[in-house]
Amino acid sequence: MAFYFVQFLTGLASAASLFLVASGLSIIFGVTRIVNFAHGAFYMLGAYMAFTLTERFSGALGFWGGIVAAALVVAAIGVLVEMVLLRRIYHAPELFQLLATFGLTLMVQDIVVLIWGPDDLLGRRAPSFRGAVDFFGQNIPSYDLFLIALSPVVLGVLWLLFQRTRWGVLVRAATQDRDMVAALGVNQKWLFTSVFALGVFLAALGGALQIPRDAVHHALDLRIIVEVFVVVVIGGLGSIIGAFVAAVLVSELNAFGILIFPKISIILVFLVMAVVLIVRPWGLFGKPEAAARRTPGLTVNPWRPLTSGERLMSLGALVLAAMLPLFAGNYALTVGSEIAIYVIFAASLHFLMSVGGLASFGHAAYFGLGAYGVAFLAKAAGLPMIVSLLLGPLLGLLGAAVFGFFAVQLSGVYFAMLTLAFAQIVWSIAFQWVTVTGGDNGILGVWPDKWASSPASFYWLSLAVAALAVAVLRVIVFSPFGFALRATRDSPLRSEAIGINGKRVQWTAFVISGTVAGIGGALFAYLKGSVFPDSLGISLSVDALVMVLLGGVETVSGAIIGAIVFKAANIWLVSQTDLSKLVLGGFIVLMVVAFPKGIVGTLETIRNRWRSPEKKSALAMSRIETAE
Amino acid sequence: MRRRHVLGAGLAIAVAGMAGSAMAQSEIKIGEINSYSLLPAFTEPYRKGWQLAVEEVNAAGGINGKKLVVISKDDGGKPADAQTAANELVSSENVAMLAGTFLSNIGLAVSDFANQKKVFFLAAEPLTDAITWSKGNRYTFRLRPSNYMQAAMLVEEAAKLPAKRWATIAPNYEYGQSAVAVFKKLMSEKRPDIQWVDEQWPPQGKIDAGPVVQAVAAANPEAILNVTFGADLVKLVREGNTRGLFKGRSVVSFLTGEPEYLDPLKDETPEGWIVTGYPWYDIKTPDHDKFLKAYQAKYNDYPRLGSIVGYQTIKAAAAILAKANSTDPEKLIAATEGLSMPSPFGEITFRKIDHQSTLGAYVGKTALKDGKGVMVNSVYRKGADYLPSDAEVEKLRPK
Numbered sequence A: 001m002a003f004y005f006v007q008f009l010t011g012l013a014s015a016a017s018l019f020l021v022a023s024g025l026s027i028i029f030g031v032t033r034i035v036n037f038a039h040g041a042f043y044m045l046g047a048y049m050a051f052t053l054t055e056r057f058s059g060a061l062g063f064w065g066g067i068v069a070a071a072l073v074v075a076a077i078g079v080l081v082e083m084v085l086l087r088r089i090y091h092a093p094e095l096f097q098l099l100a101t102f103g104l105t106l107m108v109q110d111i112v113v114l115i116w117g118p119d120d121l122l123g124r125r126a127p128s129f130r131g132a133v134d135f136f137g138q139n140i141p142s143y144d145l146f147l148i149a150l151s152p153v154v155l156g157v158l159w160l161l162f163q164r165t166r167w168g169v170l171v172r173a174a175t176q177d178r179d180m181v182a183a184l185g186v187n188q189k190w191l192f193t194s195v196f197a198l199g200v201f202l203a204a205l206g207g208a209l210q211i212p213r214d215a216v217h218h219a220l221d222l223r224i225i226v227e228v229f230v231v232v233v234i235g236g237l238g239s240i241i242g243a244f245v246a247a248v249l250v251s252e253l254n255a256f257g258i259l260i261f262p263k264i265s266i267i268l269v270f271l272v273m274a275v276v277l278i279v280r281p282w283g284l285f286g287k288p289e290a291a292a293r294r295t296p297g298l299t300v301n302p303w304r305p306l307t308s309g310e311r312l313m314s315l316g317a318l319v320l321a322a323m324l325p326l327f328a329g330n331y332a333l334t335v336g337s338e339i340a341i342y343v344i345f346a347a348s349l350h351f352l353m354s355v356g357g358l359a360s361f362g363h364a365a366y367f368g369l370g371a372y373g374v375a376f377l378a379k380a381a382g383l384p385m386i387v388s389l390l391l392g393p394l395l396g397l398l399g400a401a402v403f404g405f406f407a408v409q410l411s412g413v414y415f416a417m418l419t420l421a422f423a424q425i426v427w428s429i430a431f432q433w434v435t436v437t438g439g440d441n442g443i444l445g446v447w448p449d450k451w452a453s454s455p456a457s458f459y460w461l462s463l464a465v466a467a468l469a470v471a472v473l474r475v476i477v478f479s480p481f482g483f484a485l486r487a488t489r490d491s492p493l494r495s496e497a498i499g500i501n502g503k504r505v506q507w508t509a510f511v512i513s514g515t516v517a518g519i520g521g522a523l524f525a526y527l528k529g530s531v532f533p534d535s536l537g538i539s540l541s542v543d544a545l546v547m548v549l550l551g552g553v554e555t556v557s558g559a560i561i562g563a564i565v566f567k568a569a570n571i572w573l574v575s576q577t578d579l580s581k582l583v584l585g586g587f588i589v590l591m592v593v594a595f596p597k598g599i600v601g602t603l604e605t606i607r608n609r610w611r612s613p614e615k616k617s618a619l620a621m622s623r624i625e626t627a628e
Numbered sequence B: 001m002r003r004r005h006v007l008g009a010g011l012a013i014a015v016a017g018m019a020g021s022a023m024a025q026s027e028i029k030i031g032e033i034n035s036y037s038l039l040p041a042f043t044e045p046y047r048k049g050w051q052l053a054v055e056e057v058n059a060a061g062g063i064n065g066k067k068l069v070v071i072s073k074d075d076g077g078k079p080a081d082a083q084t085a086a087n088e089l090v091s092s093e094n095v096a097m098l099a100g101t102f103l104s105n106i107g108l109a110v111s112d113f114a115n116q117k118k119v120f121f122l123a124a125e126p127l128t129d130a131i132t133w134s135k136g137n138r139y140t141f142r143l144r145p146s147n148y149m150q151a152a153m154l155v156e157e158a159a160k161l162p163a164k165r166w167a168t169i170a171p172n173y174e175y176g177q178s179a180v181a182v183f184k185k186l187m188s189e190k191r192p193d194i195q196w197v198d199e200q201w202p203p204q205g206k207i208d209a210g211p212v213v214q215a216v217a218a219a220n221p222e223a224i225l226n227v228t229f230g231a232d233l234v235k236l237v238r239e240g241n242t243r244g245l246f247k248g249r250s251v252v253s254f255l256t257g258e259p260e261y262l263d264p265l266k267d268e269t270p271e272g273w274i275v276t277g278y279p280w281y282d283i284k285t286p287d288h289d290k291f292l293k294a295y296q297a298k299y300n301d302y303p304r305l306g307s308i309v310g311y312q313t314i315k316a317a318a319a320i321l322a323k324a325n326s327t328d329p330e331k332l333i334a335a336t337e338g339l340s341m342p343s344p345f346g347e348i349t350f351r352k353i354d355h356q357s358t359l360g361a362y363v364g365k366t367a368l369k370d371g372k373g374v375m376v377n378s379v380y381r382k383g384a385d386y387l388p389s390d391a392e393v394e395k396l397r398p399k
Helices: A002-032 A039-056 A059-084 A096-116 A142-164 A166-176 A178-183 A188-208 A220-235 A240-260 A268-279 A308-322 A330-355 A364-380 A385-391 A393-407 A412-432 A455-477 A480-490 A492-497 A502-528 A538-551 A558-576 A580-594 A599-615 A618-627 B002-024 B040-059 B079-092 B104-117 B147-158 B174-190 B209-218 B230-243 B259-268 B286-299 B305-324 B329-336 B390-396
Strands: A132-135 A138-141 B027-034 B067-074 B097-100 B121-123 B140-142 B165-169 B195-200 B223-226 B250-257 B274-277 B361-369 B372-381
Touching (some): A002 A132, A002 A138, A002 A142, A002 A220, A002 A240, A002 B209, A039 A059, A039 A188, A096 A220, A096 A580, A132 A142, A138 A142, A138 B209, A142 A166, A166 A188, A178 A188, A240 B209, A268 A412, A330 A480, A330 A502, A330 A538, A330 A558, A364 A412, A364 A502, A385 A393, A412 A538, A455 A502, A480 A492, A538 A558, A538 A599, A558 A599, A558 B067, A558 B079, B027 B040, B040 B259, B104 B140, B121 B305, B147 B174, B147 B250, B147 B274, B147 B361, B165 B174, B250 B259, B259 B305, B259 B372, B286 B305, B305 B329
Parallel strands (some): B097 B121, B121 B140, B165 B195, B165 B223, B223 B250
Antiparallel strands (some): B274 B361
């Protein structure tokens, strides 16, 4: 019995650190709607900063003072980031801030290694919390007891802050209805900055408090960020109590789960999230999102098919791209194939995000399923390349059909997180089912048949498939189905009123998008000659999001440019410098500031501004104004 | 206008290419790939090691008079990116061979690439048994002692312990799984009387150490096998120390004696663990002294195991290239099979049968000295003594 009680307390201690970070993220999201990918980076900075400060100052005061000071310093950095970077892009399309914070995260990963060196650092133990307390023969670390006591205190302080101060009232009001708060004359700028500072402070405090238990190293951020997102979503976005309950739930399930299934930790949080979201679509303590007043993805310039001149130009660009093998070497051609494949992948996600209004955080699942589909067919069944290429993506289709059915019942960030959960579940199956998938050692030897094995012919193949995929997706956008999908995105109520079955339309779009991603994955398997669980992983899903956002989510085909720019920059930088993350992150941040609507989106806006005075009719002008 | 640009660019590339090939007459290039940005703690000392080796090779006249050049690429910890890098090195840089890699899956990805493109590949650090056995191929050789060899070295010591109830803690991926599997198999052969009472599989890099330690303690084992390393190991050790998990229990641990993993533990280093590792402060052989002196003189730092691996990878590559006196992959393979050479750990040989080198490892016990973790009573175990019989290897390796 004593053992189970101690295991329960141990779970609570793990929950405490999770809760601190999650509450910060929840507050930031609730008020500013920023999906703060950099939250893990602030957590990590908190730990590094606390390491330096506690090493320098000795004694109890030095330690505890150092922890708090570290959190304050990082909060100050957070304020700087908010004022310099995020303020510029609050009016950018939904999720665009994710791109900026992703860029920051990349930069921080390299910066901490530059400042603190590559070695794992061991922080001090907390003075007077070094040992353990004996409980019926079981040892409980006294620091765990401290953490267990701390988290209800933090919860209480936050509760008082939100319920008993004017600032808290404003924050709650903004969480519920941002526009109304602004309309009532509240200075949103400072409200946002202060909320961001508080959130970052909590993240950094969470990191700083880990130094007596953990090693400080440069991968801390990735370790925590996804888990924290999951906790926030399980609890319900913007709900502090929800975050607390979810942190406890997840930690306790883990603490007891490993007694029965020792391999459960790798997937547990995602299973819990999937179940919670299917049963309670807004998390345990969340409320249904109010209908958005500003239509998401609303384009200032209504979409139109390409003019014949533009069609000729696209065709010309394609012909030019097809001429690459005439003067480029094998390496350039292989990179070209890779970029073409990423164009397919990004275009598929872009279709779902911009046309369907559904941002998937787990799109790599369908890419990877396509790749595994090909690997199974080619290796296990020994089918020729053409057959595998045609049938492999069906696995992506199947996955999208099953997961899409559940996912489209939700919307917004909850949809995004459910897709992430599904992707992680698929990933962990590929990772764990060693006899079938080879685990993380992957499936090797999936090389193309002779006719496609030369870099030039594989490049032409990839280019042709990419061109076809993009063209087909465009045709769908301007087909009756595409209009129905856009109607569902822009106004679910009105579209339902005119007889569109919104969920079915979205589900179909999800399946189309998943299948196209699967086609990309199928080609990718042959390009690399092998398949690894990486191709189902979070980082690939994030890459796809970045490509779409970089291109411009409000455009018809911006993802193509986004994919080319991001992938080319990525490959080139990784090849040229060991600080590729720093440079790439900096590049993304600059792009975000320079092109707040994505590259294509911003260019289109500029072009329309040039054109509109002479060419557009008064009617078009007035439409633009109302839209803005 | 545009066409002229394209033509101009093409011409420029052609000219540059010709200039490059003229240069290439006097130098030999090796393409090196590793996870520099993902795992700097291990790859930085590794890089220092191979840079020292390049310097020494060229100071001694290069390879049959030609200058040795190493072109190094980062794979970001992703197999797909490692292949892109391998492709660039082979297609654009025209390297004579590929070398490096740290993670097992990346090692396998590059090895498969090498097999497909018929390029020589010297795997430096990946530990998986698959790279020389179940997924071995004729173009791939591996320097470091494999998972199997390290397990066999540890089992030899572990079997002498009186403990009968064993628990295992290993990261939940291929490396951890196969380390535990091999250890269990070899151990049960030597000691049929032992029982495996618990196993814990925390996700790599994400151990929730408290519950794991409690769960292991609840099974009340007499001895524990640990395979976690890096930050996970730090958390496990701290939590285990506080909760008294290691008190009165024997612990056998993979790789923990390597400075990369032992040094971060500082004054919390647990004493008496049986580990494999690299006690650079205790090795008193002329070969190692020479290496140590050169390394310390160049970097004003002590070497890690990664330094040895990086150093020996390039030394081996140079020896292979010198013996083959050609960059033809078939001639390189012929030169490598059965090739013996000196190393800081003594003479090593690349086996013909499975392309594994006989580089060994030090086995010893952890101890605390002046607030730092060290290995004591370490003995060098030659790799050749801890490999299965040739008949078994024949069965493991595809034809």
